[in-house]
Amino acid sequence: MIVDVSKKILIVGLGLLGGSYARVLKRFGFHISAITKEQSSIDYAMEQNIIDEGSVRLDKKIIGEADLVIFALYPHVFVEWIEKNQGLLKSGAIITDVTGVKGSIVYKIQEILRSDCEFIAAHPMAGREVSGVENSTDTMFVGANYIVTPTEKNTQEAINTCMELGRLLGFTNVTTLAPKEHDEMIGFLSQLTHCIAITLMTCNDKENMERFTGDSFRDLTRIARINDVMWSELFVANKAALLEQMNLFIDKFNQLKTMLEEEDIDSMRKMMRHSTQRRALFDKK
Amino acid sequence: MIVDVSKKILIVGLGLLGGSYARVLKRFGFHISAITKEQSSIDYAMEQNIIDEGSVRLDKKIIGEADLVIFALYPHVFVEWIEKNQGLLKSGAIITDVTGVKGSIVYKIQEILRSDCEFIAAHPMAGREVSGVENSTDTMFVGANYIVTPTEKNTQEAINTCMELGRLLGFTNVTTLAPKEHDEMIGFLSQLTHCIAITLMTCNDKENMERFTGDSFRDLTRIARINDVMWSELFVANKAALLEQMNLFIDKFNQLKTMLEEEDIDSMRKMMRHSTQRRALFDKK
Numbered sequence: 001m002i003v004d005v006s007k008k009i010l011i012v013g014l015g016l017l018g019g020s021y022a023r024v025l026k027r028f029g030f031h032i033s034a035i036t037k038e039q040s041s042i043d044y045a046m047e048q049n050i051i052d053e054g055s056v057r058l059d060k061k062i063i064g065e066a067d068l069v070i071f072a073l074y075p076h077v078f079v080e081w082i083e084k085n086q087g088l089l090k091s092g093a094i095i096t097d098v099t100g101v102k103g104s105i106v107y108k109i110q111e112i113l114r115s116d117c118e119f120i121a122a123h124p125m126a127g128r129e130v131s132g133v134e135n136s137t138d139t140m141f142v143g144a145n146y147i148v149t150p151t152e153k154n155t156q157e158a159i160n161t162c163m164e165l166g167r168l169l170g171f172t173n174v175t176t177l178a179p180k181e182h183d184e185m186i187g188f189l190s191q192l193t194h195c196i197a198i199t200l201m202t203c204n205d206k207e208n209m210e211r212f213t214g215d216s217f218r219d220l221t222r223i224a225r226i227n228d229v230m231w232s233e234l235f236v237a238n239k240a241a242l243l244e245q246m247n248l249f250i251d252k253f254n255q256l257k258t259m260l261e262e263e264d265i266d267s268m269r270k271m272m273r274h275s276t277q278r279r280a281l282f283d284k285k
Numbered sequence: 286m287i288v289d290v291s292k293k294i295l296i297v298g299l300g301l302l303g304g305s306y307a308r309v310l311k312r313f314g315f316h317i318s319a320i321t322k323e324q325s326s327i328d329y330a331m332e333q334n335i336i337d338e339g340s341v342r343l344d345k346k347i348i349g350e351a352d353l354v355i356f357a358l359y360p361h362v363f364v365e366w367i368e369k370n371q372g373l374l375k376s377g378a379i380i381t382d383v384t385g386v387k388g389s390i391v392y393k394i395q396e397i398l399r400s401d402c403e404f405i406a407a408h409p410m411a412g413r414e415v416s417g418v419e420n421s422t423d424t425m426f427v428g429a430n431y432i433v434t435p436t437e438k439n440t441q442e443a444i445n446t447c448m449e450l451g452r453l454l455g456f457t458n459v460t461t462l463a464p465k466e467h468d469e470m471i472g473f474l475s476q477l478t479h480c481i482a483i484t485l486m487t488c489n490d491k492e493n494m495e496r497f498t499g500d501s502f503r504d505l506t507r508i509a510r511i512n513d514v515m516w517s518e519l520f521v522a523n524k525a526a527l528l529e530q531m532n533l534f535i536d537k538f539n540q541l542k543t544m545l546e547e548e549d550i551d552s553m554r555k556m557m558r559h560s561t562q563r564r565a566l567f568d569k570k
Binding site for chain 2: 147173186188190192197201202203209210212213214216217222223224225226227228229231232235243249252254268270272273282
């Protein structure tokens with residue numbers, strides 16, 4: 001094991017994800033500490049025995065002793081934290097994150113970070129529709145993807161450490177992607193999908209529709225219940241890639257609209273067969 | 286009970302829906318007959334004891350004895366059947382259907398139908414991703430909507446009979462809507478939803494996306510596996526209402542795109558909060 005259990009792990013931001021990380025990693029015997037905003041989160045995590053120590057202040061001892069620091073913060077809060085507080089980090093510390101966009105974060109952090117620390121970025125593709133350490137679980141990562149997004153500035157050792165962290169956390173698929181590829185993929189699979197859901201949910205305010213709603217509409221709008229603070233920030237942080245995916249979608253949707261206007265049944269059926277075939281690829285294996 | 290069990294019920298088109306109707310109605314003691322395309326469907330239904338008699342031909346006795354005839358056919362096949370074969374119907378017969386679009390069907394059938402028969406249209410909002418009488422069940426309608434779409438040509442008796450049929454079948458919500466209102470509602474809740482799913486599924490053919498797919502994308506594309514023959518016909522049969530809904534969606538999606546281009550976080554957050562609030566209405570009660 002590359003990440004041996006004598007190492008101290010610090011989690012900055014003890015919410016749903018940070019708390020779930022703590023729960024799983026504590027089981028392996030790591031020393032787990034946490035820095036977070038709310039005392040109630042620290043109290044809960046101490047009571048539940050998912051952290052060894054924690055603080056709502058920038059505790060120099062806790063931060064200075066950590067070998068591995070996991071940032072589970074909003075993107076701009078993460079960047080600000082590094083700008084202001086990186087002097088407190090231990091020399092040689094490896095830091096990683098959970099941010100859902102990469103290109104706009106990874107290079108910025110790597111550029112400003114002290115040269116005796118290393119930032120290796122990762123995106124744990126898991127979540128729930130609830131938040132807070134109180135909702136954290138130790139089973140959230142089973143079946144999910146963990147994507148490490150190294151740059152040419154990263155050492156192989158840090159990449160290996162980060163991938164091993166993903167495996168320890170229980171992710172089923174641990175893999176690497178370039179930041180740009182990651183952002184394209186997430187722009188399509190996750191962000192475009194949320195754009196569509198909130199558009200569908202708000203484009204027709206006619207009353208009483210819910211009386212006739214079936215499973216199809218419910219499926220397409222499950223994620224229309226959305227954290228507006230987080231997602232608006234993530235959309236802007238991935239603006240170029242998301243706009244590209246939105247344009248691909250609009251072009252295709254307009255093609256379908258033209259087919260309908262022209263009653264071009266053959267083209268519609270061809271598109272539907274393409275859709276059916278391609279959907280088969282995405283079935284859960 | 287308006288529909289007494291001495292009445293003979295004929296189902297034309299013994300597939301998933303027709304078969305499920307037969308299963309439920311047979312339990313009440315009705316005499317159930319069926320006319321359908323494939324002998325194998327009749328054989329299966331006879332073996333399973335879900336019909337009393339059936340034929341793949343236009344059996345004059347079966348058709349001429351039926352008090353209530355349920356057409357479970359594609360829209361254009363239904364219209365053709367009435368045009369060619371209505372002479373075989375019993376005088377006084379009530380006929381109904383399962384067609385998913387109404388405006389383009391109801392008035393046409395009522396215009397061409399013999400004056401001694403009555404057509405009362407209905408839309409059972411239930412289905413599965415499989416087809417054929419072999420997949421029919423007697424539990425498919427629990428929790429689902431059954432919408433009767435009367436016109437000024439319908440008698441109150443026929444409307445009552447059709448609504449009672451819906452209740453006997455086990456639908457949880459049995460209601461009436463004008464054909465135009467029905468088509469707007471279905472254009473939005475069902476057809477637009479399918480247009481979006483097939484567009485999302487076909488707008489980006491990049492390889493290996495499925496390796497990173499999570500639940501959000503799977504939810505939005507579950508219905509992208511689609512019966513191209515049926516849905517292309519249903520789209521065209523509801524063209525005006527569906528185009529209107531597609532335009533509402535495009536307008537809103539373009540608004541969101543502009544917000545992103547301008548990094549207008551406030552407007553994005555407002556739209557997301559609207560989405561979250563409205564989605565709450567659509568939760569299953």
